[in-house]
Amino acid sequence: MSICQYRSEMINNNNEDDECREIKLVKHLGHSLPEVGSLSDLIRELNKLFESDNVNVDLVHYVMKTYKSNPVEWKKFAKFDRFRYTRNLVDNGNGKYNLMLLCWGEGQGSGIHDHANSHCFMKMLQGSLEEIRFAWPEKEESELGEIGRTRLNLNEVCYINDSLGLHRVENVSSYDTAISLHLYCPPYDRCTVFNQKNGKKTSSTVTFYSMFGKKNKEIEAPIPEDN
């Protein structure tokens, strides 16, 4: 289990544009921002950021956003399943975070889930996804209320943690697949999935369809999980 502390001053402020955030970040850090020209650069920068026990979540968001998707760099991790979306591990961040590709077939989506007290960053590498956000149920057996809906397009990044609510992610296209890059810190292997109609909770184990480009043979009938 990671012993990292995570701090963020800006990430939850959606009113700021990217340029404004970057200026604030440079001021705060007192030095220029890292350059991320490739997936290898991104992984190297993330490894560096997580060497510290005090991780700047805004900087994690910045490096994820700055990477420009290049299919040549990530295609070996992109493995689809005809029945459901897949989670494919790219890097385990020395136990401090998990970086993974999620591959969404046409019309595939997740259940409504929480993030087990972790931070979740989701960046589009191909296609687009719809993120539907819900408030935590106010009482037992109450319907979950939708609080927002965002379309995430190529190279955009969205961020969520449990204090911001629950979400479901969906590839609404009936003719295009979608691929997203996710970072979870600290990593987790269980989350909670919710029934929208009655708020009923189910604990769910999260699994990998492939790890480091190799398909995990043990996974034949994956169960619903997070994303």
Ligand SMILES: [Fe+2]
């Ligand atoms: Fe999620």
